[in-house]
Amino acid sequence: MKRVVFFLHRVYPNSNKKRDDISLSGFIKALKLISLRFKIVSLHELLDKDVKSNKPLAAITFDDGYKDNFVYAYPILKKMGIPAHLFITANRILDSEKVEKNLFDYWNGKVSFEELYKPTSMYYGHEEFIKKGYSEEFLSWKELELMKDVFSYGAHSANHFSFPYKEEIIDFFDGSNFDWSMLLYSKEPFNGLPKFPTRSELDIRKFYPSKELLKFCRDFPKKGNWKKSLRLEIEKNFKTFGSYETEEEAKKRIKTELIDSKKKIEKRLGITVDNFSWPFGHYSELSKDIASQVYTYVFTIKKGFVEEDSDLAELPRVSLGKDIFTVLGRILTFSTDLGYAIYKKVKKEKVL
Numbered sequence: 001m002k003r004v005v006f007f008l009h010r011v012y013p014n015s016n017k018k019r020d021d022i023s024l025s026g027f028i029k030a031l032k033l034i035s036l037r038f039k040i041v042s043l044h045e046l047l048d049k050d051v052k053s054n055k056p057l058a059a060i061t062f063d064d065g066y067k068d069n070f071v072y073a074y075p076i077l078k079k080m081g082i083p084a085h086l087f088i089t090a091n092r093i094l095d096s097e098k099v100e101k102n103l104f105d106y107w108n109g110k111v112s113f114e115e116l117y118k119p120t121s122m123y124y125g126h127e128e129f130i131k132k133g134y135s136e137e138f139l140s141w142k143e144l145e146l147m148k149d150v151f152s153y154g155a156h157s158a159n160h161f162s163f164p165y166k167e168e169i170i171d172f173f174d175g176s177n178f179d180w181s182m183l184l185y186s187k188e189p190f191n192g193l194p195k196f197p198t199r200s201e202l203d204i205r206k207f208y209p210s211k212e213l214l215k216f217c218r219d220f221p222k223k224g225n226w227k228k229s230l231r232l233e234i235e236k237n238f239k240t241f242g243s244y245e246t247e248e249e250a251k252k253r254i255k256t257e258l259i260d261s262k263k264k265i266e267k268r269l270g271i272t273v274d275n276f277s278w279p280f281g282h283y284s285e286l287s288k289d290i291a292s293q294v295y296t297y298v299f300t301i302k303k304g305f306v307e308e309d310s311d312l313a314e315l316p317r318v319s320l321g322k323d324i325f326t327v328l329g330r331i332l333t334f335s336t337d338l339g340y341a342i343y344k345k346v347k348k349e350k351v352l
Contacts, residue, residue: 002056003046003306004038004334005299005317007277009063011072012119020122022322024072030320030327031080034058037335042152043085043275047297049308056335060084061299061317063156063277065093067100067136068119070143075103078150086147087156087277087299090261092129093268094140126160127180141268154275155295157202158261162280164196165204167241169234171195172217172227185209192217192230194241200282202257205250209242247286254287258294275299277317288313303343305334 010021022030034040038058045051046059060077062069065088077084101111125137144153162181171177173193181198182189185208194209194217216237220230234241245253262273274296281301283291291298292313304316318334321327333339 001053002335003058004056005043005046005059005061005306005315006034006320006330007061007063007299007301007317008320008322009122010066010119011068011076013068013072013113013116018121019322022320022327024076026322026324026327027073028076029324031060031076031082033328033331034060035080035082037331040082042083043154044152045083046306060320061277062086063279064089064122064125064160065139065144065156066119066122066125067117067139067143069151070139070147071100071102071117074147074150075107082150083152084150085152085154085275086144087154087275088144088261088265089138089156089158089160089279090264091158092125092135092138092160093144094134094136094138096140097142098140099142099146123180127183130161130180130183144269148269153265153269153271153273154277154297154299155258155261155265155273156277157200157279158257158264159201160279161201162198162282163201163204164207164209165199166197167207167244168197169194169231169241170197172230174227186214190218191222192220192226194234200278200280202254202279202287203282203284205247206245206253207242208245210240213238213241251286251290255290255294258291262294277301303334305340 011027012019012023015023039053039055040058043059046057100117105111125135128135173189265273276295277299298313299315299317302316303318333343
């Protein structure tokens with residue numbers, strides 16, 4: 001029997017093409033389409049090998065914990081009688097009793113649709129959280145409590161940060177190429193701030209750019225083709241650009257974050273958390289080993305079926321997609337033998 005875990009992050013109230021996830025109308029259509037091909041069950045029911053069904057099983061999961069999950073997704077799921085699961089980024093949840101108006105309030109005539117909370121973007125949520133230490137893009141613990149009749153919960157790290165992992169300058173900030181991860185090694189971006197390759201903090205040994213390098217880049221004159229000149233001067237003046245944390249430091253940091261996020265969610269919601277999904281889908285053999293010591297079930301973003309012999313420390317999930325055509329393609333691919341056979345053939349050819 002086929003078992004598929006779908007995942008998404010947000011549900012946007014409109015169909016603006018700039019949105020980074022599915023629209024409300026697309027979400028409703030997606031749930032109806034999935035229901036035609038699958039029996040939608042809770043995540044733990046899908047993982048239960050004793051559960052039998054005449055149809056393939058599917059579970060709906062969300063990552064991060066955005067406020068629109070309460071405002072738009074939760075009422076739709078509850079109205080349709082569909083369970084879902086949320087992997088929570090623990091430190092991003094608002095420590096307040098605030099509860100947004102949602103679709104239930106709209107359906108009951110208490111607010112207009114226009115008065116409901118309007119999400120910005122996942123990128124803005126990351127940036128605001130780093131700058132302020134909180135972001136209004138995320139749910140409150142109170143809202144999570146209210147969603148328990150539809151949602152079950154897992155962990156998705158404490159902070160969901162990405163950080164430099166390689167001593168390689170790939171560009172310099174010029175006022176137009178900002179990335180929120182810069183704020184983790186420089187409080188304020190400045191013209192000339194070096195940009196490094198980044199990955200999830202749970203996947204890497206961190207590379208810390210030196211204060212001397214950052215000061216040199218800040219003070220360097222920004223005239224003419226200054227990026228090329230700055231790179232040449234750095235090569236002349238610096239043998240190294242910073243330092244790496246040790247493997248032991250990385251191991252301790254990763255383990256602490258995995259344990260802390262689990263404990264915080266359990267304490268705030270009064271539940272047991274035995275499952276986790278990787279931020280950005282990034283992980284290493286080291287972090288995989290650590291996560292398997294903390295959680296029973298660990299999810300990736302590698303596409304595939306949950307099989308009887310699946311590695312519980314490396315379970316697959318399928319991105320639902322942000323438009324209905326992608327959604328339909330994913331459903332057909334992972335609900336039929338032919339669709340999956342074609343998918344595997346195309347994937348193999350791409351690799352070759």
